[in-house]
Amino acid sequence: MMSASPCEVCLARGNGKHFGVDACRGCTSFFRRTVVNKRQYKCSEDESCDIENSESLLCKKCRFEKCLKVGMKKESIQNHRDIYGRRNPQKSILPSPSASSKLQYPIPTTIISTIKQNYSQLQNVRVVVHAMEGGSMFLKPAPRGQSYKETYRLLLREFYLVADWISNSFPHFTELPTSQKDILLRNFYLTFYNLEAGFFACQKSRVDIWFLPNGNFINCHNLESFYHDENNMQPMTSADAAKLFKGTCTGCKRNVLIPMLRENVTQFEFLALAALILFDTGLEGQSDSCIELCRKVRNTVQKEMIYHYSTMRKTEDFALRMANILSIIPSVQKASQKMQEDLELGHLFNAYSAEKTSKKMEHPFLNNNSDDLNDFLRVLFNNKNTIRMAHEKVCELIKNNRMPGDPVERQGVPPPAGSNPHAPTVESNISRTIEHFRWRSKTDKTVENYRNQKNDLIKILKIKDAFKNMSLELLGTFQNSTTADLDEISEIMFHRRTSKRCFIKASSFKFQLKTVKFIIGPDRIRIEIWNSAHESADSNRVFNYKYEDVAVKEFKFLIKRLSNEHVLEELAFEIEPFLTERAFLDTKVLNVIGKWLRKRKIKIQANIFTYRFTRQLPTRKYKSPFFPIFKSLKPETLERLNFQMWNDDRVLGMKVKFIDFSDKLRRTKQWKSASHLNISDNLFVKQWKKFSHFQSIYLLSVNAEDVEELKKTFTNEKYLPTQGCDIYLEQDYPLNFTKIFHILSPNDKFTNPVNPSMLVFPIDDQKEVTMEFEHNMIQVRVENRIKNGQ
Numbered sequence: 001m002m003s004a005s006p007c008e009v010c011l012a013r014g015n016g017k018h019f020g021v022d023a024c025r026g027c028t029s030f031f032r033r034t035v036v037n038k039r040q041y042k043c044s045e046d047e048s049c050d051i052e053n054s055e056s057l058l059c060k061k062c063r064f065e066k067c068l069k070v071g072m073k074k075e076s077i078q079n080h081r082d083i084y085g086r087r088n089p090q091k092s093i094l095p096s097p098s099a100s101s102k103l104q105y106p107i108p109t110t111i112i113s114t115i116k117q118n119y120s121q122l123q124n125v126r127v128v129v130h131a132m133e134g135g136s137m138f139l140k141p142a143p144r145g146q147s148y149k150e151t152y153r154l155l156l157r158e159f160y161l162v163a164d165w166i167s168n169s170f171p172h173f174t175e176l177p178t179s180q181k182d183i184l185l186r187n188f189y190l191t192f193y194n195l196e197a198g199f200f201a202c203q204k205s206r207v208d209i210w211f212l213p214n215g216n217f218i219n220c221h222n223l224e225s226f227y228h229d230e231n232n233m234q235p236m237t238s239a240d241a242a243k244l245f246k247g248t249c250t251g252c253k254r255n256v257l258i259p260m261l262r263e264n265v266t267q268f269e270f271l272a273l274a275a276l277i278l279f280d281t282g283l284e285g286q287s288d289s290c291i292e293l294c295r296k297v298r299n300t301v302q303k304e305m306i307y308h309y310s311t312m313r314k315t316e317d318f319a320l321r322m323a324n325i326l327s328i329i330p331s332v333q334k335a336s337q338k339m340q341e342d343l344e345l346g347h348l349f350n351a352y353s354a355e356k357t358s359k360k361m362e363h364p365f366l367n368n369n370s371d372d373l374n375d376f377l378r379v380l381f382n383n384k385n386t387i388r389m390a391h392e393k394v395c396e397l398i399k400n401n402r403m404p405g406d407p408v409e410r411q412g413v414p415p416p417a418g419s420n421p422h423a424p425t426v427e428s429n430i431s432r433t434i435e436h437f438r439w440r441s442k443t444d445k446t447v448e449n450y451r452n453q454k455n456d457l458i459k460i461l462k463i464k465d466a467f468k469n470m471s472l473e474l475l476g477t478f479q480n481s482t483t484a485d486l487d488e489i490s491e492i493m494f495h496r497r498t499s500k501r502c503f504i505k506a507s508s509f510k511f512q513l514k515t516v517k518f519i520i521g522p523d524r525i526r527i528e529i530w531n532s533a534h535e536s537a538d539s540n541r542v543f544n545y546k547y548e549d550v551a552v553k554e555f556k557f558l559i560k561r562l563s564n565e566h567v568l569e570e571l572a573f574e575i576e577p578f579l580t581e582r583a584f585l586d587t588k589v590l591n592v593i594g595k596w597l598r599k600r601k602i603k604i605q606a607n608i609f610t611y612r613f614t615r616q617l618p619t620r621k622y623k624s625p626f627f628p629i630f631k632s633l634k635p636e637t638l639e640r641l642n643f644q645m646w647n648d649d650r651v652l653g654m655k656v657k658f659i660d661f662s663d664k665l666r667r668t669k670q671w672k673s674a675s676h677l678n679i680s681d682n683l684f685v686k687q688w689k690k691f692s693h694f695q696s697i698y699l700l701s702v703n704a705e706d707v708e709e710l711k712k713t714f715t716n717e718k719y720l721p722t723q724g725c726d727i728y729l730e731q732d733y734p735l736n737f738t739k740i741f742h743i744l745s746p747n748d749k750f751t752n753p754v755n756p757s758m759l760v761f762p763i764d765d766q767k768e769v770t771m772e773f774e775h776n777m778i779q780v781r782v783e784n785r786i787k788n789g790q
Helices: 025-036 054-058 060-070 111-131 148-169 178-204 238-244 246-263 267-278 288-312 318-326 328-348 371-382 387-399 446-452 460-476 486-495 500-506 548-560 586-599 626-630 669-673 684-691 704-714 737-744
Strands: 209-211 217-219 515-520 525-530 540-545 568-575 606-614 640-646 676-679 696-699 724-729 758-762 767-774 777-784
Touching: 025 060, 025 767, 111 148, 111 267, 111 288, 111 371, 111 540, 148 178, 178 209, 178 246, 178 267, 178 288, 178 328, 209 246, 238 246, 246 328, 267 288, 267 318, 267 328, 288 318, 318 328, 371 387, 371 460, 387 460, 460 486, 460 500, 486 500, 486 540, 486 548, 515 548, 525 548, 540 548, 548 586, 586 626, 606 626, 684 704, 704 737, 704 758, 704 767, 704 777, 737 767
Parallel strands: 515 568, 568 606, 606 640, 640 676, 676 696, 696 724
Antiparallel strands: 209 217, 515 525, 525 540, 724 777, 758 767, 767 777
C-alpha cells in the first residue's frame, strides 16, 4: 500500500489526513462514531491509559481524549454523507447505540413509575380544588397557618382525591372486592397523610411546622392558634386543647418529620413507602386472597427499589439505605395510631370537634341555581369524573342528607381498618381505575344497568348540562388551534366526549407530538404521548383503557388530530409481557386499527416505526394486522424500523404470524425507504442479502457462522450494497473474535497487518470489503482498492 504518516493517536500505520490530523482507519471510524452518536465513555483506571499500547485501545474514554488532544476536529464531521452516504439530505434521527437506544426488554416492575406520574396529576388537581376555597386559580397564595376546622375540612376533601389517585395508580387495588378495598383504604389514609407531611418536610428542610397538601401548614410551636375557634363554640379553650393534644404533635415530629428528614427521603422512596403502606397485611377482616395479593405487590415494589438503588441511584451500600427507608414505616404508623386515638378521644368526650354542616329538610343541592351543587360539580369536573360518576356521588350525598364537607360516618377522619366493621363503604367515592376514560362497549353492560336504576333524586341531565358548559368553557381557554402542550391535549381528548358540541370544538385542534405509543398490556390498553425524548414527568402523558373499543376510538382521534405537515419521531405498537390469557384479543384490536387506516387512506409521517410481537401464529378469525399498519406509514419520512419480538413461549397474546421478512415485506416502499433496522431476533442473519440496503442493523447476537455468511453476501456482486453497514449487538452478547478470525482468516490470510481488528477481502481488482470488529460491533465497508497493492 502507499506509504502514509503514522496515526497520531495510536501510532499505527496511518491512512491519510482525517478530521485535521494523520490517523488510521480505526481511530478515524472510532472518532466519527463517538461524535455523531454522542457517546459517553468511562475509564476503568485513572484516565491515564497509554493509547500507544494496543491493549489500551480498549479504553474508549482515553482513546477519545487522545483524539481530541492531537487535534481532531468535531466540526469536520459531516453528519450525514460522511457517515452513511445517505441517499437524501433528510435529517438523520438515528439515536446513539447506547444501552438506552438498543433493544432492551423493559424490567417487569413499573409500579412506582406509574404512581409517580399519577402523583404529579394529583398535585395538579390539588391546586385547582384547593384554590376554589376562596383563592385565585392563577395566583399562588402565600402559605399560612390553618385552624383545626380548616384542616378537618381539608382532610375530607383530600380523602376523595387520594382515593381517586389510588384507584388510578394501582390496578391491583381495583381488582379487590369492595369490602377489602375499604379495609386497605381506611388503614392507609391517615398514615399516608402523615407520610406525605414528612416528605414535604424533606422538600422544605423544616421540622418546626407541619406542611399540608394545600400548601398551608400547622404551626407546631403555636398550637393555640391551630385550635382557635372564632365563634367560641367549643367547650374547651384553645389553650387547654393545645395542652391535651400536644403529645400527638410531638410524636409526629419525633416519629415522622425527623426520621424522614434525616434520611432525606426522595420522591421515589416516598412513593414506594406509600405503596407498601397501602398493601399492608395482617389487617382485621382482610381475606386470604387479599393478603396474598398484597404480598405480591409488596415484593414487586421492594424488587423495584433494589433495582433503583443498584442501577439508577447506584448507592454503594444500598442494602443499608433500603433498610433505613423501610424502618420509617413502623414509625409513621405509630404516629398515625396516636393521632387516631386523640381524634376518637376528642369525639368521645366532646372535647373539641369540627363544625358540622347544617342540614335542612330539603337538601341544598335540590335548590334551583344551587351554588353548593355547582361548586361540588366543579370539584368533580376538575378531578376528571365522568357524568355518570358525578351523578352517583351527588345522589349519594342527597340520599344520606350529607354535604361534601360532612364526614362519612362520625366526626374525625375515616378510622383505620377494624375500628368499625359495620361502617358504610367508601366504594361510591372511589373512582375505579381508568373509569373516567370508559366508553360504552359491546361487553360493557354497566351503563345500561345504570340507566335502568330508578335514581331520580336529581336528574342526570342537570349534571350533564353543567359538565358540558364547563367543558366548553375550558376548551375555549385554549388560544392556539395547533398545540404541543400535553396538558391541553389531555384535556381536549377527555372533554371532547362530554357532548356533541364539545366533540366538534375538540376536533378543530391539531396536535404536534414527538412520539405516540399504543401498548397492549395484560388487562388494559395504554396510549402514551410524548413531546420530548427525555423521560420526565412533564414529557409524556399516559391514558389507560379497560375496553378495547374505547382505546381504538381514542387512538383514531389522536391520529386524525396530528398536523398534516407534522412528522412524528416515533410511532410504536407494543405488547407488554404477560403469562395469562388476556381479557380481549389483541390481534382484533390492531386489525380494527389497520382496517381503519387502510379504508381512510391515512398516511402517518414518522421517522421511527416500532412493532413488538411474539412468534405465535394468528388465529383463523383474525389475520396478522401488521401490513395494513405498516403500509400506512409515509415512505418519504421513514428512516428506522424497530421489530421487537418476545421469543419466550410462555408469553401469550399478540398472536401475530412471524413476519419472516418475506418478499411481500421487502417489496414495500416503507421497507426500501428505511435505512436502519433494529431487531431483537437473530434467526434471519443467515439471509443477509435481504438486508443489504440497511446502513445500520441492531441485533441480539451473531455467531461465527453468521459472520461468514455476512462476508459471502458482501463479496457477492449480485447483492453488493453501495456503502456497507454497521452491525450493533447487545452488550450481553459480545463477539467471539477467536472463532471468527479462525474461520474467516486462517493463518491471518485476510488480516490487516496495520489494524489487527480488521479483515480485508478482495472482490476484484477494483473493490474490496473491509470488516472491522469491536467488542459489540461489526463495521462493514465496500471500498476502492489502492492501486499499489492490497
